[in-house]
Amino acid sequence: MPKLSTDLPPAGLAPSRRQIVIQPGAYVRRGNAAYRIAQVIDFNTVIGTDVETGRAASLPVAELAPADGPDELEIRKDLAEIDDKDWREAERRYAAIQPFVQRQRVGRRDVERRAGEVGVDAVTLYRWLRRYRATGSVLSLIPRARGWKAGKSRLSSDAEAIVDEVIRGFYLTPQRPTAQKAVIEILRRCHERRIDPPSPSAIRARINRIPEHDLLSSRGYRERAKNRFTPSAGAFPHADYPLAVVQIDHTPADIILVDDIHRKPIGRPWITLAIDVYSRMVAGYYLSFDPPSETSVALCVAHAILPKDEWLLRHKVDAQWPVWGVPRTIHVDNDADFRSENFRQSCLAYGINLEFRPVRQPRYGGHVERAIGSLLKEIHDLPGTTFSSVKDKEGYNPEKHAAMTKTEFEEWLVALICKVYHERLHAGIGTSPRRKWELGVFGDGKTPGTGLPPRPADPASLLLDFLPAFRRTVQTFGVRIDAMTYYAEALRPWINDRDPDGSGKKREFIFRRDPRDISAVWFRDPVIGQYFKIPFADQSLPPMSIWEVERAKERLRKEGCRSINQVQILRAVTELRSKVEESKEKTRKARRLAQRRREHEKKVSPAAPSAQPPPAPAPQEWAEGGVEPFEEIQ
8 A cells, every 4th residue: 555645755746636537447557557447346446457468457446546647737836826817717617617527428519508608619618628527626727838738639630530530420339339440440531531540559549538428328328328427316405426515514522531641631622524415424534632723624624535544544443434535515614714715725726616604504514513413422422521511411520530542532533433423324314324425436226326536646735735825935044934944955046036027026935834833844846846845944943833833922922022033932932831841740721732732743644644753852952042043023
């Protein structure tokens, strides 16, 4: 199984938003061999035919990768680098093709009608749809510079017309001629019309790209195509198939947890939960002592989209959690953490429609709230539960009975989700969520399935896209974000660089970071298009979260500091940590803060479930150390 990690190598990480399509007819790679998928067995296994030897092999889904090199349609920019004009144009194009995005077969009349409605040629609409389907990303619709593109057909327009003519009028017919006969027919017509013919391999490649639905329905298998690719309607509006609608919400868990060191009470954790409305499967979650924030949402969405194989291994749960893929719609409430511009653009880049609940109409969030209620009810059997009401808690002291750490509780929670909640009968759908999910994906004799959703090829890129972004200039000492200084050799070529537009202004670059650990940021080199990990300029500094820094700033302001610099922040953080260490034997709040810091230092994320924290130096190693010039904050 490939290791998933966001710990970027020194050479940098080239972002990729490609997806691994797991459908019959799709091409994939396992190791050094390329395969064409012949059959999907289940969530874990497919049968593939080796394109070189023609031999069939059983392929583990978790080990598949895209079959070829980077797609020529892929946009490798950071989302924050795309200007508003291009975003608006991409949104306009996506809106134009949106009625066809979920349809396997698109009729010419429908396309021509839609083209008239949006004011473009039908050919243009087809081209936009083809681009979008090639990557699954709205970024593929961003206008691109003119010129030859790798992968573009080099056939003459006359040869291209003959290939289309034979495929549509000869090959895709109920007579079902073989691919070899189609090749011969194309070569014959080119010879008749004195046109340079394409190679047989180019013709076969074109035939292999025909969508399976088109292949079945045009060659006399219309009923089979209908049963296989038309999702059945559900009771919830628009949630008619797996991942059509995912609802997300936050809640404090009904349990008091203890810290790892003293095993004394530290309070209730927050759960951010994502539910697939169609099946009621838990698509993903995020558990933390931090209050709900943009980070909670980003990590929950990333967990929902990514496969869970390594996550289950990390939490020692022997079960299956076969939920992954980009949801069609994310349905959320109106809290600020869901309304950030970064989150909106991240959703747009992945073709996710972000919908907000109508104000003061809680029934629109009922599915995720009922799922949360079901999980919280199970928690009431654990030591340290706070129950859900004062009446239920009467005579029970949660802090006295608290016994589980966050790690232990999370292992229990993952097992509860996979082994109990997913498997038991759900009254709202008349079956278990796991069974409903399987029917939605694979179908049966009566109900068609949508097939396995594509798997993201690069978890690290997906997570980076959802993390907060910043624009900063690069100075001789590096870059400053929130008064903290960062430096690495990757920044050297860009020191005091000027905007390429000739304005003479200093050039701003894109940086991203995980607020749980701001000891490093990710810098995107605009020329080679790779991300580089940029640590603190003073590498003796330990990991710290943005919340620690904010608490330090607040303390300094209360002490009358009008301007705040890095030296003051570090000393304040040191003092606050010392106080926590002194008092954590005595107070729950101090133990909670210490545990929050330990959780952040683990650096665990959906894209890097196996991450391990670096050893943190003792406070005295850096409290009085020298630092580079600093930025003042008013």
